[in-house]
Amino acid sequence: MTFNPWGPNEPAATVLAEEAWLQGAMLQNVFYGMVVVLSFQCFSMLLEQTNRTNFKAKAPLLAVVAVIFILDTFHTGFDSKDVQLRFIENRNFPGGPSAFENHTAHDSFGNVSYVILQWLCDALLIWRYVMIYKECVIPRWLIIVPPVVVCLASCAMGVMFIISLSESSPLVASGPDWAIPYFSISLGLNILITTAIVGRLLLIRHRITSVLGSKHGSQYTSIAAMLVESASMYSAFSIFFIVPFAINSSISVIPLQTIGQVQGCATLLIVHRVASGKAWSSNTQTIFTHTSATRHIPRGIQLNRVDPIAFEFESGTATLSRANSASHRINLEHKSSVGTMLEGVTIIKDVHTDADASSFGAESCDRK
Structure with missing residues (x-):
């Protein structure tokens, strides 16, 4: 490494950690910009579709979009203030910005905003999972109970995670470290649901193409549709975070600062598909089943006698x-x-x- 006479007199690991914090803050703002755009698009689309007859159906989605935007805004704002405290207002803290981060309490409002945001996004993903498996032959309780139990465990770990953050950084082993259990359970929940949704859509895609041809059902079973419906973007990003975080690598702070915005984007993409009418609905499989049945009707007029x-x-x-x-x-x-x-x-x-x-x-x- 080339010697820099103007560089800080700190170990290379410390400098790497500080670089990672700044890079994570910049990447966080990029994803927050995506959250802003998606929020306004979803809200305007839902607002145009809302009337007196469907207000009860559209109101929950409008509320979800508004809450995601507010929570992501709080999270981004408080994280930006945290970066300002480390690199500007307390630049002369012994050990530099990295030491300031590791030895001071985190801002509670930003952490609470992030945890609540994650709960909300997980709940909406479970709703989509149940919707896609609605016509499945598997018993309904067996579909609903496992993700709900894992989600409740994630909520409990989230509460403990917030309490631990109010006392010290999750990167410092002081007492029980709730960060790894919390993120591991949340990641496990999302991987479970993502795998289940993708598997279900792949099975339906195979059935549709075998009967109707490859041109049918692409709106619901294309690769892009499966990636959006399953929120796989967040699951992949979570893996990018949890692996270096578990080994206490400085690189983990890059996805750590961005993970809330990524989850917000993944959830808003699902809402956008629902608002545009492209998402899997409660009667989608029924439509495909009826369509495949009509393909086998023989030539001529089908005359089936009904009730007198x-x-x-x-x-x-x-x-x-x-x-x-x-x-x-x-x-x-x-x-x-x-x-x-x-x-x-x-x-x-x-x-x-x-x-x-x-x-x-x-x-x-x-x-x-």
Whole structure:
């Protein structure tokens, strides 16, 4: 290493740690810019779609976008202030900015914002996981219970992590170190859900392409769709953080400062797909199942007889009744229609309204 007469009189490891802090702060601002753009896009899209009829369905997503933006803003702002304290306001602290970081308490507001943000993003990811597995043959309780239990454990570790940060840095082993258990459980939860979502979408993709061809279902089962739906960006970034963090490497502070913004971006990308109508919904698999079934209909008109229809006349109107369905009233002037309802085809014969209602049962149905 070339000697720099103007460099700090500190060990190379200390200088590397300080460089990592600055690089992490700059990278954090890049991802925060993405959070700002995605937040405004999602909020404007959801706001345009919201009306009186769907307000209850859209309001939770609007709240999620707003809360993610607020929490990420708090987290970024307090982290920026922390960098200012280390490198400007306390630059003469014995040992430099790195020593100041390791021997002073962290700002509690920024840490609380990050932990709450992670809880919210994990909850939304679990919601998407349950939605994608809604039509699965696996028992519903077996789908929901494991991620919920891990999420509750992550919440408990998050509380202990905040308490430990208020006393000392997670990079210093002073008492129980809750940082590694907290991040490990959170990472395990996201890897579990990411793997489950990707596996489910790959299976559905195979079934769709084998029946309908490769051009169908790409909106839901393409590689990009699977990466967004599973929040794999956050899972990959978490691995980049937890490995150097576990071995107490200075490089870990780069993803440590950025991980909250990355998780916010991953969650907002999911909300963006939901708002644009491209995300997997509760009836997506039903649509694909119906479509694949219609592909096997033979040539010609499919005539499947359904429930019988009875007509009742009362003062110029007829009531069309069908078993297990709502009644439909047909306005009549001088004549009414009678016939047999078939799926895809209706065969109707015109008759006069003054005819005896009992004669309709014996009337044959001819094509109009």
